[in-house]
Amino acid sequence: MTYAVAFQELTLGYDRHPAVRRLDGEVADGSLTAIVGPNGAGKSTLLKGMTGALRPLAGQVDFGTCTRNDIAYLPQQSDIDRLFPITVVDLVAVGLWSEIGGFFGLSAAHRARVDDAISAVGLTGFESRPIGSLSGGQIQRALFARLLLQDASLVLLDEPFTAIDAKTMADLLGVVRRWHGEGRTVITVLHDVETVRAYFPETLILARDLVAHGPTAEVLTAANQFRARQMCEACVGPPHDCGRDAS
């Protein structure tokens, strides 16, 4: 089985405090994986490590054949300046960055793809709206359209459905399934266990250490979730409280 991302003894953290410890494993190419775990379990940190933006404290992330242009990442709190005067089209079209770069214009074919992406997330008619006039759900739709245009083989989503209504979530899950159908690898941090069971074949449970990783039906058990909560509670507080030292 080929992998999209593999971890070897991966330790990630900030300012020498590890948030993810000695993670081993690999995410299969073309799989649809949910990362679940309590708050502070290191889920977002792991995703950042997978973008390559956060250097491991120890161990390594192996991207196989992926390069930076093959990875698309949607952060939990994007630091988009919502008051900046750009339109939905402008925001979405930069998803083509790997093709148009910083300086080249959009061809008619590019424009058609931008329109397709906007229509795929249900934002047709909003093209020339300034992003400041969009609701939170509409911004998230626009960001998904941008991800569509990035045409990445590895898509990383950090809690993409937080504070979003059911209709928007259903539409965006449709986009996620479309990616899965196209053979892309999608890794999503999620809180809602029901969504994970319904849509995500693979699950990785994290509580700073790896709790379990495998098919959702086998892994996402009450026992594992309970264990994850306990492990995380044990780790709240200064590092010396933890069961073992991560250095």
Add this chain to the structure above:
Amino acid sequence: MWEALIQPFAEFGFMRRAMLGCIAISAGATPVGVFLMLRRMSLTGDAMAHAILPGAAVGYLVAGLSLGAMTVGGLIAGMAVALLSGFVTRVTALREDASLAAFYLISLSLGVLIVSTRGSNIDLMHVLFGTVLALDNSALILLCSITSLTLIALALLFRPLVLECADPQFLRAVSGLSAVTHFTFLALVVINLVSGFHALGTLMAVGIMIVPAAAARFWAVSIGGLICAAVAIAIISSGCGLLISYHFGLPSGPAIILVAGLAYGLSLTLGPIGSLAAPILPRRHVEA
């Protein structure tokens, strides 16, 4: 009417030169100011203007009232502060506002120290308050060159710059241009302030950069619209300011910025977008 508005320009070469210099500064510095405003860095322009002072003063002490020496001095001081504060922001925990404030205050105090050693010198006052009515050929060529360079750089960097402002995280993820864009932009701020201090003085140079941009905010929404509105306001303010200074014998730099300030006040109260009057102006809702 003709006598009041056109004759000063028709009759006196220095007025035409002053107007040309002001148009050059308006076309170059004001678009930079629009981006400063959009990035919420309006006060950065002010800080950078102060940072330039010691360089210009040292240039003056070394070579007298020499265009080249003061330009190079100003550029070195401005770039040093821009690069040091940018560097500190990117590699340490200190935020940009604090690191810039620290460096510009150091630079300013150095400048005041140097200026005070020759405080009574009238030429040095020209550095501080500008000599728009005495622009010679080489100064005009310098101003126009800086404006051309600025507009070319803005055209090339437009997309990365907009993205660096709107979604820096995404720019860093897809491209290595983030740092290049940031520092090029700071460099544009510095060269335009240096350009501005030849005409309006170090204290007023930042005015033509920021005040028209702030006024344009009440007239346009898109980036292109903001830039056009700001440049137009800057050029009109320059013309009016020069005429007022001519007719009433007032210093031209402050006169230009005060007219721009008047335009800002009018925009703030009467402009169609987001102004004080905007809620009571009749505007149709956008359908759908």
